[in-house]
Amino acid sequence: MPDRMTSLPQPFQGVGSDEPRAATASRLSPCGSSAKLASTNAVTIGNATLYLGDCREILPTLPEATAGITFTSPPYNLGEGMEHKGGMRRAPGRKWARLSDGYEGDGDNLPYPEYCSQQREVLTELWRVTSGAIFYNHKPRIVKGVARLPFFVELPLRQIITWDRGSGFNCNAGAFAPNCEWVLMYAKPNWRLRDLKASMAGDVWRIAAQPDPDHPASFPVALPMRAIEAVADRVILDPYMGSGTTGVAALKLGRSFIGIERNPAFFDLACRRIEETHRQGDLFAGAAA
Numbered sequence: 001m002p003d004r005m006t007s008l009p010q011p012f013q014g015v016g017s018d019e020p021r022a023a024t025a026s027r028l029s030p031c032g033s034s035a036k037l038a039s040t041n042a043v044t045i046g047n048a049t050l051y052l053g054d055c056r057e058i059l060p061t062l063p064e065a066t067a068g069i070t071f072t073s074p075p076y077n078l079g080e081g082m083e084h085k086g087g088m089r090r091a092p093g094r095k096w097a098r099l100s101d102g103y104e105g106d107g108d109n110l111p112y113p114e115y116c117s118q119q120r121e122v123l124t125e126l127w128r129v130t131s132g133a134i135f136y137n138h139k140p141r142i143v144k145g146v147a148r149l150p151f152f153v154e155l156p157l158r159q160i161i162t163w164d165r166g167s168g169f170n171c172n173a174g175a176f177a178p179n180c181e182w183v184l185m186y187a188k189p190n191w192r193l194r195d196l197k198a199s200m201a202g203d204v205w206r207i208a209a210q211p212d213p214d215h216p217a218s219f220p221v222a223l224p225m226r227a228i229e230a231v232a233d234r235v236i237l238d239p240y241m242g243s244g245t246t247g248v249a250a251l252k253l254g255r256s257f258i259g260i261e262r263n264p265a266f267f268d269l270a271c272r273r274i275e276e277t278h279r280q281g282d283l284f285a286g287a288a289a
């Protein structure tokens with residue numbers, strides 16, 4: 001797939017609506033029967049548009065307020081300080097070794113100032129292309145006795161949601177295994193949840209982690225689903241799409257989705273999952289008719 005998708009997408013036509021933009025071509029993509037290439041490196045599947053590429057290059061091509069909300073989880077830079085390990089290694093019987101070894105072909109180990117500056121750049125772009133709120137999944141870490149808190153930009157922080165994953169990795173006798181992560185919610189001043197009832201979901205979300213054999217850092221579908229069902233926004237964006245979990249949640253809830261992923265293997269995986277969800281939606285619609 002990547003050798004057929006080499007240039008940046010054309011910017012979307014039409015600015016400011018909370019609706020997905022039209023696909024611009026109809027060449028069949030290798031992702032699945034109903035997937036179409038929207039431009040040289042983007043694919044549309046039903047109401048989803050998926051870009052293969054670096055979100056720092058693709059986000060600037062999107063118009064202001066392209067999405068209603070963003071729900072995303074960036075790489076955590078867990079490989080920082082472990083550069084000597086040299087990127088992803090596979091253990092016998094397991095597709096992925098340790099999360100701190102990074103992603104395939106990517107050690108997830110930038111020098112910390114560079115990591116912060118990249119996240120600041122992406123969050124600033126997300127603020128521009130998102131009309132409502134950014135849900136930013138990250139976690140507080142402690143590196144050599146110093147707290148590393150994921151506050152990379154000064155945007156209006158509305159809330160910190162605690163995601164209780166129910167289990168932790170990195171067990172060692174030096175500390176209690178960290179079981180929780182955060183979802184930082186940055187919101188535009190007039191943005192609101194769908195209604196008062198949606199607020200009852202509370203700010204501690206107990207949702208069990210579900211290890212995925214095909215992606216080292218996916219979150220469970222129920223996590224973005226909890227946010228998406230609480231909002232009225234129609235277009236959901238994930239610039240670090242990974243295996244496409246946010247897209248699956250969006251489509252299951254009848255919303256549109258825009259995803260970006262730079263790793264071709266993960267992009268393909270996301271295409272397959274989203275195609276499958278799209279097909280199931282068609283089946284349900286057919287059965288209900």
Ligand SMILES: C[S@@+](CC[C@H](N)C(=O)[O-])C[C@H]1O[C@@H](n2cnc3c(N)ncnc32)[C@H](O)[C@@H]1O
Nearest residue numbers: 054055074217218219240242243245261262263
């Ligand atoms: C924490 S994972 C997201 C996992 C996703 N939430 C899921 O459930 O599968 C971060 C993803 O971002 C991708 N990524 C890292 N840097 C990127 C960039 N600059 N542009 C687009 N994707 C990027 C990685 O390849 C990885 O798949």
